[in-house]
Every structure is written in structure tokens, then in C-alpha cells.
């Protein structure tokens with residue numbers, strides 16, 4: 001079995017962050033581990049408070065994992081501030097794990113900032129060059145490039161700019177545009193589009209976390225980059241189509257449906 005680590009924030013309501021990542025890992029048959037960088041008191045409606053974990057504790061958690069266990073893949077989500085980013089970047093340089101998928105989380109669904117805006121430059125300089133693949137949504141790609149992105153052509157231009165910042169692959173997610181949900185992958189040589197029909201639902205809490213974790217798990221399981229993204233896109237589309245009407249706001253993605261279809265769950269009520 002492959003071992004995959006998520007470095008991200010905790011969502012106590014279970015729909016996004018570390019909790020979404022670990023559920024996604026389990027559904028992909030990989031052994032999940034977690035380094036918590038921030039405790040976010042949030043639910044499907046709002047963020048109540050954010051408690052950042054001190055950099056020393058983040059470094060210790062990363063050491064605890066790497067000194068003992070082979071790490072076959074890493075997903076990085078919410079990083080709240082510059083110091084946390086520098087700490088994680090240093091540890092990535094020290095341990096040099098393969099297949100780092102960086103989801104540059106900036107803002108929660110309801111509009112609450114999960115990253116301090118002044119950390120943007122550190123994200124660009126310290127984190128992007130350490131990533132095998134980054135998965136920004138449209139507003140994140142706009143913040144990172146300074147471009148306005150409204151069309152597939154502009155997504156491609158932004159992806160090319162992001163690649164120049166040092167990451168090896170870029171997947172810009174089109175969830176925030178209208179029409180089909182089209183994500184565009186750029187590996188420095190060619191662009192590939194991954195298209196899914198847009199599902200009419202308000203239950204989209206944790207979609208980005210689900211997608212990036214599924215990609216990290218697929219890469220760890222030995223898939224090539226485009227195949228890993230294709231399979232992850234199919235996974236997240238199914239997880240949104242069958243999203244759970246839990247909570248009063250944006251309900252979470254469903255990590256059980258694919259397993260259930262394959263007969264992998266008994267006595268589950270879906």
C-alpha cells in the first residue's frame with residue numbers, strides 16, 4: 001500500500017481540509033497521514049475562527065512522519081501565513097518527496113480568507129517551485145498571475161505564466177466559470193482539457209480539496225500525470241453529483257459513492 005501525506009488545515013465539520021483529504025485517500029486505497037497547519041472552526045455555512053499551529057509544531061509533525069514512514073505522495077492545502085510556508089518549503093527541500101500536489105487555498109466558500117494576503121509572494125517564491133503540480137481555482141490563478149481569467153484561452157495563458165514560476169505542472173480548475181466544469185492541465189509542452197457537465201447543486205464544500213487529494217493518491221499509485229488528473233476529475237464529479245445534503249449551507253462531497261458502487265461498503269445508508 002502507498003502512503004500519502006496531507007499538509008493542510010482542519011475543517012471540524014468534515015467537508016474540506018484534512019478531513020476531506022483523508023476520506024479521499026481512504027477511498028483510493030492509500031494510507032493517509034496528516035500534518036495540521038491550522039484549526040479552522042468552520043461548517044457548511046461559515047468560518048467562525050482560525051487558530052494557526054506554530055511553525056515548530058508543523059516542522060515536528062513533518063519530521064515525525066518522514067523519519068519513520070516512506071512517503072509516496074504529498075498533498076498540500078491551506079497554509080495560513082509566511083512562516084508556515086517557509087517551514088513547509090524547508091522541510092520539502094530536506095525530504096524531497098515525490099509527487100507534491102499543491103492546492104493554493106486562499107478563501108473559503110463563504111468568502112473568509114484562509115491565507116493572509118501578504119503571504120502571496122512567499123507562496124509564489126517558496127512553495128510553487130517545490131510543487132510537482134499546482135491546482136489553483138480561477139480566483140487563485142488570478143491572484144498568483146495578476147491576470148483576469150474569463151475564458152479557456154485565458155486559463156491557458158495563466159497556466160503558462162504559472163509554469164514559469166517554477167512548478168512542473170499546472171491544473172487550473174474551471175469550477176468558478178459558467179457552463180461545463182472544464183479544468184486545464186499544462187505540463188510545459190501541451191494543454192489537456194478535462195470536461196465534466198456542470199452539476200446544479202449548492203453542495204460543493206471541499207471540491208478543491210477532494211480533487212487535489214485524489215490526484216495525489218493517483219500519482220502515488222503510479223499513474224501518469226494526465227491519467228491521474230482524469231481519474232481524479234471523474235472521482236470529484238461523482239462526489240459532487242452525489243454530494244451529501246449535510247448542514248444548512250454548502251454540503252460536502254460524497255466519498256463513499258464510488259466505493260459503494262464497487263461493492264466496497266456494506267450496511268451503509270446512502
Ligand SMILES: Nc1ncnc2c1ncn2[C@@H]1O[C@H](COP(=O)(O)OP(=O)(O)OP(=O)(O)O)[C@@H](O)[C@H]1O
Pocket residue numbers: 016107108109136137138173174175176181182183196197198199200201204205206207208209210211233236237240
Ligand atoms: N457544479 C459543479 N459541477 C461539476 N464540477 C464542478 C462543479 N463545481 C466545481 N466542479 C469541479 O470541482 C473541482 C474543484 O473545483 P473548484 O473550482 O470548485 O475548486 P475550489 O474552488 O478550489 O474548491 P474549494 O471549495 O474546495 O476551495 C474542479 O474539477 C471543478 O471543475
Ligand SMILES: Cc1ncc(CO)c(N)n1
Pocket residue numbers: 008009010011016017018040042077078105107108109114205206207208209
Ligand atoms: C481547512 C480548509 N481547507 C480548505 C478549504 C477550502 O475548501 C476550507 N474551507 N477549509
